[in-house]
Amino acid sequence: MKSAHWTQRTHLFRADEYICSGCKAVSDKPYRICPSCGAPMKKAKYDPSWVDEAEGLSALALVNK
Numbered sequence: 001m002k003s004a005h006w007t008q009r010t011h012l013f014r015a016d017e018y019i020c021s022g023c024k025a026v027s028d029k030p031y032r033i034c035p036s037c038g039a040p041m042k043k044a045k046y047d048p049s050w051v052d053e054a055e056g057l058s059a060l061a062l063v064n065k
Contacts, residue, residue, distance in 0.1 A: 004039040006030045009047045012054060018044070 004022035008030070011017070018027045025036035033040055 002039060003042045004034060004037070005042055006044040007047050008044055009049050011049070012057070 004020055006018040009017050018030045020034045020036060022039040023037035025034060030044055
């Protein structure tokens with residue numbers, strides 16, 4: 001079976017989520033094997049999407065002044 005990796009997405013006001021590179025399933029923690037497709041995980045990547053969320057909140061705060 002081909003291996004895959006987790007992409008960690010961090011959010012400001014929600015728990016982190018981990019996305020399988022093989023099947024795109026979302027998980028609450030980085031398992032050693034994807035519960036959806038069964039691919040063994042080799043590593044994890046970090047996706048700083050929380051920066052975009054913070055920028056959006058900052059823009060809303062400026063508009064509401």
